[in-house]
């Protein structure tokens with residue numbers, strides 16, 4: 001058993017791939033948000049919440065917020081996964097949108113995920129189609145990174161997952177370990 005845990009929520013597999021990389025390359029135990037129990041916290045020194053970005057929200061974040069008071073003496077971080085290319089400004093926007101008040105100091109890291117409309121639920125595919133139509137009417141110079149990714153990825157399959165995205169998270173953990 002490791003002293004590092006990744007709690008993850010993944011709809012289409014990209015975030016789960018990152019959780020597996022953490023497990024295989026960096027000796028993390030991994031647990032799905034739905035299988036996570038508060039009693040697990042005591043066994044770990046490092047806790048990472050890995051969640052996909054959906055409409056700017058980080059999935060699975062609630063479980064971290066619900067249990068945050070029991071994690072005060074741990075190294076806690078968030079790794080979020082989206083279709084946008086890595087972009088400091090976009091990550092700051094995700095941070096401001098998701099981490100307010102007592103959570104605003106939580107370190108947030110980002111990895112690029114995947115895109116495959118064939119895997120999407122009917123609802124998600126319809127939503128993305130509608131969004132694409134709206135975005136297509138905008139001036140491309142004014143696209144947000146996620147909008148740009150949506151326009152260029154639509155109709156194609158992509159897997160941008162790469163272990164290099166985990167490096168800043170691992171460096172943060174190593175720096176903060178006692």
Ligand SMILES: Cc1cc2nc3c(=O)[nH]c(=O)nc-3n(C[C@H](O)[C@H](O)[C@H](O)COP(=O)(O)O)c2cc1C
Pocket residue numbers: 009010011012013014015016052053054055056057081082083084112113114115116120124125127128146
């Ligand atoms: C309905 C919907 C909304 C999405 N919203 C965003 C978004 O706001 N920002 C972003 O970067 N990616 C967004 N994505 C892309 C997903 O975050 C990306 O495909 C990610 O790899 C999904 O992770 P998962 O496979 O672990 O579920 C969205 C995808 C869908 C289907």
